[in-house]
Amino acid sequence: MEGLIKEAEEIMEECEEGAMRDAGIISAGQKVEHYEIASYGTLRQFAETLGLADAAALLEETLNEEKVADEKLTEVAVSAINVEASEEEETKTKKSSK
Ligand SMILES: [Fe+2]
Numbered sequence: 001m002e003g004l005i006k007e008a009e010e011i012m013e014e015c016e017e018g019a020m021r022d023a024g025i026i027s028a029g030q031k032v033e034h035y036e037i038a039s040y041g042t043l044r045q046f047a048e049t050l051g052l053a054d055a056a057a058l059l060e061e062t063l064n065e066e067k068v069a070d071e072k073l074t075e076v077a078v079s080a081i082n083v084e085a086s087e088e089e090e091t092k093t094k095k096s097s098k
Helices: 002-014 019-049 053-097
Strands: none
Touching (some): 002 019
């Protein structure tokens, strides 16, 4: 998790402000969500295996919250950020070819 956070910080430091940077930050956020999904999924399964139904139910609830967060980040990326980033890149390409 520390590595994922460090990666996100590097994106924020190294990229110019704008859609490309926003897309990178969203990507870093999704990596964190996926890490959490893997962790909670594993823990839920451990709880089920050990017969800890209450713990398994709580972990399932948290797992589903992480999945929803990941889906929201995907929606933001797809609906806005990635479109803006490609437009920015297109503008830069046009300027450099003149
Ligand atoms: Fe999360």
